[in-house]
Amino acid sequence: AQTVTQSQPEMSVQEAETVTLSCTYDTSESNYYLFWYKQPPSRQMILVIRQEAYKQQNATENRFSVNFQKAAKSFSLKISDSQLGDTAMYFCAFMRVTGTASKLTFGTGTRLQVTL
Amino acid sequence: KAGVTQTPRYLIKTRGQQVTLSCSPISGHRSVSWYQQTPGQGLQFLFEYFSETQRNKGNFPGRFSGRQFSNSRSEMNVSTLELGDSALYLCASSLTSPVETQYFGPGTRLLVL
Numbered sequence A: 001a002q003t004v005t006q007s008q009p010e011m012s013v014q015e016a017e018t019v020t021l022s023c024t025y026d027t028s029e030s031n032y033y034l035f036w037y038k039q040p041p042s043r044q045m046i047l048v049i050r051q052e053a054y055k056q057q058n059a060t061e062n063r064f065s066v067n068f069q070k071a072a073k074s075f076s077l078k079i080s081d082s083q084l085g086d087t088a089m090y091f092c093a094f095m096r097v098t099g100t101a102s103k104l105t106f107g108t109g110t111r112l113q114v115t116l
Numbered sequence B: 001k002a003g004v005t006q007t008p009r010y011l012i013k014t015r016g017q018q019v020t021l022s023c024s025p026i027s028g029h030r031s032v033s034w035y036q037q038t039p040g041q042g043l044q045f046l047f048e049y050f051s052e053t054q055r056n057k058g059n060f061p062g063r064f065s066g067r068q069f070s071n072s073r074s075e076m077n078v079s080t081l082e083l084g085d086s087a088l089y090l091c092a093s094s095l096t097s098p099v100e101t102q103y104f105g106p107g108t109r110l111l112v113l
Helices: none
Strands: A003-005 A011-015 A019-021 A023-024 A032-040 A046-054 A062-071 A073-080 A088-096 A110-114 B004-008 B010-013 B018-022 B031-040 B044-048 B051-055 B065-067 B072-077 B088-096 B108-112
Touching: A003 A088, A003 B065, A011 A019, A019 A110, A023 A110, A032 A062, A032 A073, A046 A062, A046 A073, A073 A088, B004 B088, B018 B088, B018 B108, B031 B072, B044 B065, B044 B072, B051 B065
Parallel strands: A011 A110, B010 B108
Antiparallel strands: A003 A023, A019 A073, A032 A046, A032 A088, A062 A073, A088 A110, B004 B018, B018 B072, B031 B044, B031 B088, B044 B051, B065 B072, B088 B108
């Protein structure tokens, strides 16, 4: 079974600063996807970024980028120029590719607070 | 394009009752997945439906069931409610498979008294 570990329950960052959220996972699969989801206080889960394991290049989406280390099974999220609207729970998630029958396995989340 | 909608948003039930939650996916999306979110267990996968067929199921007791209609709308049912079923139930849709990007609804918060 796959497991996803987020070792930082809470983090705080000042507005305009950069913060990195950590995520490690355990799997014997070679083909899989990794995701970061954001859940603000409104509770709506929003996809932040997605990485296919077979891609060497780290994914980026505007101020969000990942550091994907496949051998180390590490998938950290870097948020640059943090904004107050980035305040949320961030979940790292894993999905193995098994045809069409796939599901997300989530970590326990990191609560990020962006302060003035 | 409208997002994923879930009804009702809030629900209060008592132990022993049953409950039905509804999820309408984004137009054109045919895969619907359900997740349970609790403070203790975090986010856990319940099941996934595609073309009215359950393709994948998580480790939940048989009291948890679901179905999908021909228009891709999905319902989940919990029978004989227990206090531990209190949770936020999230629905997510994707075009044909959860391997693609899943879009989540706002969730239904269920409180069992």
